[in-house]
Amino acid sequence: MPEPEQQSAATTPRHQEIGIAIIGDGYAAATMLIQLDERGVDPERVTVFGDTPPENIPNENVSLGSGKAYGTANPNYRLNVRADLMKLRPDDAEFSRWAETEIDDGDAATHAGDFYRRCDFARFTAETLTKCASSGGWGKVRSRVTRLTPDSDGGWRVMTADGGHYQAGMVVLATGNPDGNPSFTLDPPARDRLEDQPWKGVWDRTLKGDERIAIIGGGLTAMDILTTLFRHGHDGKVDLITPGGMLPPMQANWPKADEITPDGRVTTAHRLLRLWRANLPDDDWETPQWQSAFEGLRACLPTIWHHLPRQERIRAGYRLSRHWQLARFRASPQTVAAARAMLNSGQLELHSGRVEAMTATDQHAHLTLTNGQIMLADRVMMATGAGRDPLVQQCHDDGLLPRAMQGVEVDHDFQVYDHHWRPTQGLYAFGPPTAFSRGDVLGAGSIAKEASALADRLSDRLSVRMGEALR
């Protein structure tokens, strides 16, 4: 069994069982380590698995925490949330204070607050991790986890892409946002013209000034791409294809909302929709009062979601999801300004529709839309964000998880449901993959809260397991 690599001179005793294996090395893993540190969990009992390349990590000594969201050096990729709401610990505005002295960014300030570069948040995360008492004590395995199998003694066997096998008492899935898979037919020769990982932010290094660009998807990744093109002074035409034919709204300078206290009767999708309609003002959705009311609803969603039966969650997802996504994912003012300037000049054209197929000739990529329209492009940017997590897929294939599962479904204690829909002992998940069970747990602030609640359970269970081992 390969030994987990240690981040300091501390050595791992041979054959040590990992107490808590955290699968994933992004933001969620970082906030979990901070929470475990605060609860005094012995760092030698914790190992993080992940293979983020060093160039995406601001501090090699820490070697985690940037993940898909913040692991980019592209200076045009900004946080889409103002600084005081970006947290590593729940209810702490530490990032804002740190930014005042540690970030030199003349473009961050806007009427809606300060929106910093995402790579600077990764720097903050790395620095916060180095200040933890446990820093340097955690194990790190630089490889992807490819398979999990339960042990006879209630633990887990963790297998990695480089052939490693590890024993773990508890496993925490913090695998985050999977890579997008094309939702359209892709002719193999067209692959060379498709950029399917724009979130890395390196595609612009080979950008030619007059290339015709097509962007599939109209969310926040599309906004990052538009800002980068704008800042480069790109000359080529840009076509953006998205089902709603519109771009995300701008963040407003919204005051903290009064918390909405839902009554216990919101137990159906229908009642949730009624609550939503009753609480949103009849204003433009970019006004501070509209966003404030929306954020109030968002804050009470986890409580409501918790009480919705599974079938009602599916119903609510169908009926609310599109509106929720549009209102929820707001862009920074800098990003919106760039996109609107391109729209106003006629360089950017929005198309309402879906891409059905992508083919290519020697000269161009051809996109066929579901309405029959054909679009030509030199380069196609895939900004749809829809993807499957290969490890979760493997767990489905191995019969560990129910096939009908939406993402990774968990109980109130973050335990993943097994194929009989019973909580699986020692297997936990949190963050983006658990959104179907936990509600809107996608942003940094919400994930920090989830990590705090899960860390309570993990540290309690670790003490129980150690007590049992000593008896």
Ligand SMILES: Cc1cc2nc3c(=O)[nH]c(=O)nc-3n(C[C@H](O)[C@H](O)[C@H](O)COP(=O)(O)OP(=O)(O)OC[C@H]3O[C@@H](n4cnc5c(N)ncnc54)[C@H](O)[C@@H]3O)c2cc1C
């Ligand atoms: C592009 C982008 C921008 C965002 N911007 C903001 C923002 O400005 N503000 C905000 O509040 N929220 C933002 N978010 C929301 C975001 O979901 C969270 O802030 C955060 O990224 C979630 O952290 P994570 O660690 O769960 O996921 P990720 O950031 O996706 O990291 C998961 C990590 O786990 C690794 N991994 C996955 N599977 C395995 C495996 N099997 N074995 C080993 N390692 C594995 C991945 O390689 C990755 O490094 C953004 C999200 C994205 C995708």
